Amino acid sequence: MSAVHFRRDFPFFQHHPETVFLDSAATAQKPQAVIDALTRFYAEDCAPVGRSAYKAARQADRRYRTARQTIARFLDADAAGIIFTKSATESANLLARAFARPKLCKGKNIVITAWEHNSNYLPWVEICRESGAELRVARPVSGPDFPVVLDTLTDEHTVLVSCTAASNVLGDTIPLAEISALCRQKQIPLALDGAQYVAHHPVDVQTLGCDFLFFSGHKVYGPTGSGVLYVRPELLDEMAPFLLGGGMICGDDPECYAPGAGRFEAGSPDTAAFIGLAAAIDYLNTLGRDAICIHEQALARQMQDGFRALSHRVQLLGQPAPDASVYTFVCPGAHPFDLACLLNGHGIAVRSGKMCAQHLFDALGQPLGGVRASLACYNTAEDLHRFFNGLEDALNRLQRK
């Protein structure tokens, strides 16, 4: 299947035929199948879930249950461990509050890395501050360093390692198998921030060997408002509910919280969003994960060749893997904000700044941040051709002084 074929499924590009969209790491465009699923739910199936016995409600229940199973299969996970949240951010906060916070006190520690997005940083800062526990921030210089720096900082008092599976800034490969082997050996629970990972790599939480994994639906071609926290089911009982409200108790007994993941889903869920996320996953499966990977690898090659061929001095940050989907770069004499504006003048959508990863930019010695171009299945060779032409032109304009 060709890239043009992928692209045809995304109505955004019919409305913006001239746009080169290279900001999918921030949010991905939605295929028609997802938009249809949302519309169908609201038009045909709208009813509460988990509460009522009438026909439409049962139908909504069925669709919601099926969505959970689809999402579980996407991670090769047990559906019992899938908690629906509104985003990766909410998932990380839930993990921090429900799992880690009750275990923290002075003398305990949480280990994260300097490569984390603020979503997987600030919740840990806050619960460590509250509890007197120590937040240890590992400082890998590149992907292969992760296991060593995590090994150095973890000990018998480590309550959790929470680590990005793929950075939202650097395209380096992070050796997840080694990290999980390390955590298993030290008997420390491991959480992976999969926000930038799951759209580009088939995921199997068994093989990954993580205890928690979270992501946002909107970066996997699904709707905003859909997020997932996968919890290894045996750990659910160690977690205390975080949000309290309807739908999380057993039967009518307000003193008894529902077993399993249901305890963490108080209140009416964003049913449509999860049905939409399941539609996004079905869509990816229909395209074929392998076909997408092959296409994205070809784009990655073109991207890396393109950066090498630029006539201006452009520094790609990190060491992008052969299949990297994010490319962050800096150019001497060109402020990232200016570059992003000038690229916009060419119809090219990129992200500039520090991308909610201030720590990483500090570590990289890049106080102005960078410009990020990120790939998705609907990008084409022509997109990248236009991107590099636009970038050359932008640099010509900015560096004429």
Place this chain on the structure above:
Amino acid sequence: MNTQDALAARLQAMDELDQYDYFIDAALAASCPDIRRPEYQIRGCVSGLWVRAQLNGGRIEACADSDSLLIRGIAALICRIYTGMTTEEARCTPITFLDGLDLAGELDNTRRSGLRHMIQVIQSIA
């Protein structure tokens, strides 16, 4: 037509890239030495923004600098508009030349740009 209206008309007639070129030219023509100090820094601007405004014989003298050439150019144009005015006149002179430009929404986002704060600083020197 006052100078700001003339500037606005000129910018409206350009496409986006030409507008950027215009701002870059303004940035390169501007000079505001020794201003990158904490006391002149406008907080909350992602691209770094410094402004110095003072009164000389009752008239404003303002100049600005930024890491971003676009922001520096726009800030220089704003300073040019206010320089020579009394504070009274400055307070009655909103910055309008960016209205309607594609970039305006981006710059209006005070969390990111701080240009609005810079205008307040200039208008409120006493």
